[in-house]
Amino acid sequence: MRKLGLLPRIGIAIVLGIVLGLFLPEAVVRVFVTFNGLFSSFLGFIIPLIIVGLITPAIGELGRGAGKWLGVTAGIAYGSTVFAGLMAFLISWALLPRMLQAGDFTELTNPEEALLGPYFTVEMAPVFGVMTALVLSFVVGLGLTVLPTDGLQRGFNELRTIIETVIAKVIIPLLPVYIFGIFLNMTVAGQVAEVIATFLGVIVLVFAMTAVLLLLQYAVAGSMTGRNPLKALKTMSPAYLTALGTSSSAATIPVTLRQAIEIGVRPQVASFTVPLCATIHLAGSTLKIVSFSLAVMVLAGIEINAPIFIGFILMLGITMVAAPGVPGGAIFAASGLLSSMLGFTEPQVGLMIATYIAIDSFGTATNVTGDGAIAMVVDKLSGGRVDEPAPEEMPEPLVG
Template sequence: MTKIGLLPRIGIAILLGILVGLWSPDWLVRVFATFNGLFGNFLSFIIPPLILGLITPAIAELGRGAGKWLGITAAIAYASTLFGGVMAFLVCMAIFPRMLRPGSLDEVGNPEDALLSPFFTVEIPPPFSVMTALILSFVIGIALTLMPKGVLQQGFVEFRTVIEKVITGVIIPLLPVYIFGIFLNMTSGGQVFEVIATFIGVILLVFALTVLLLLVQFTVAGVIAGKNPLTALKTMLPAYVTALGTSSSAATIPVTLRQAIAAGVRRPIASFVVPLCATIHLGGSTVKIVSFSLAVMFLSGVPVNIPLFIGFIFMLGITMVAAPGVPGGAIVTAAGLLSSMLGFTEPQVALMIATYIAIDSFGTATNVTGDGAIAMIVDRLSGDDFDVPEAQGDPVGSPA
């Protein structure tokens, strides 16, 4: 299997997970659920150090202009997120009145309730939170740009090497097994597919919107960077498929980083932009939340207050920055806005969470793939502003 590229391995894992899940006994599902629990807890543990180890030396290598590019990257990510939300709002407002009939909604359970539990779990608490890692990376990285190169910067460069060894030696080889376990449990539980069947029309529309968002993002990136947008999008496909399985932007960072470098982004800039955007760029998630919240309102017979909903989109873009890059993190973070701004009841919020989790991976896949487009833009705009050293090979393996 190691001779097969990552993209085919993930595809095989998804297919096998669905096929085996149709007949597998509960004990087999629980075996892989146990592995997934251990590996998932390890991912939660390693993600904050991964962010710190990649972003800090990348900022230091970018030099004294790094602070400016932090702001520019954040602005591009926020603009992309807002565009996705507004696009979804306009399309859904035009189509939903013809697609959905106002009326009562049947109660739909949370898909996670149907999943089998592991035999045992081992808690591996992270040393600090994702947001702490992000802010700490900014503070230390910018401080290093103001100091002569010394032991501390060299220490972070060596720490980055350690993180890259963990990525190549542990995370990427075990990702297909992890994804197999996820789809095995989902198929065995069955309820997640009931939720999908309930909203099949909305789901197809949301998928089309995420594809349209990616085409726009890579067209803009291609024009700015002077590269073929379709070729760049094809290069990012392994990250897209990996995110389909993990449903986590943070867990997909190693693959996203590798494919961004393969797309021609300089290594230090990719190491800076990709982990940052994994936390603050959630355009695909915003498309999903906006679309499904409108669907719930239409199905419930609740009138849509357009100025209020536009304000909700702008606030949602800011709230998404605080969303952890873990499965379901975006909808959990947005639940407060759904209640406070749109007046969603507790059952409506529960329905939103259930539906979102059922197809969480498509929004996440759009998020991480779009990170590659932002990396291309920042790489082009930065030009020769920074004394960026040449990459010493691909830090996370060869492209799939």
């Protein structure tokens, strides 16, 4: 199986999960659910360490201009997120009133409640949270750029080697099994299909918009770097499929990082931008939340106020930075805005959560794939030669 490469293994895992979920007994399914619980707990523990271990030394290696590139990356990510939200708003506002009928609002339960539970769980509390890891990485990384000695830099470089080894030897080999378990459990639960059927037309529209968004992102990145955008997008496809299975930008960091380096981004720039964008770049999630919130408003007969909704999009790009790198994190972070700015009732927020989680992975996959385009742009702006990546600079555990 290892000889097949990551992309075919992920595809096989998704297909097997859907097919075997139709007839495997629940007792067998719960074995994989238990594994997924353990693996998910480990991901929750290791993700903050991945952020610190990759971002901190990468900022230090960028030198005294690191603060500038931190701001540039954050600005590009926020701009991409807001653009996605505005695009979704304009297209959905024009099409959804013709696709949906007011008064068709139905209450659906959260599909996660229908999933099978594990036989047992093991608590693996992270040393600190994702946002704490980001702030710590920024503070220490920027501090490394002004230190007169490089002793601490060497220490963080060694930490990066440890993290990269864990990624290459543990996380990436087990990801297909994890994705198989997710799709197996979702198929057995059955309720996800019910939620998807309710909003099938909206789902098709959202999927089409995510495809357009990715093409626009890579067209811009390709024009700036002189690379073939379609080829770069194809290279990032393993990250897309991994996120499709995990529904987590943070859990997909190892694959996104590897593919970003493969499209020619310098390793030190990729190690800086990819973990950062996994937390702050939520273009796909924003597009999906905007589209489905408009759908709920149309179904419930709520008047759509354009200025208020645009303000909602601007706030959404900031609020979802606090979303944990776990499935469904973005919608839970945005639920407060749905109530306070759009006036959603509790059942309407529940419908949003149910619908979002049912197809959470498509927005996440768009997020992480777009991270590759941002990495290309930042690498170019910072003076990188994306057309000639230096093999000797690539971290060995992440290639091959």
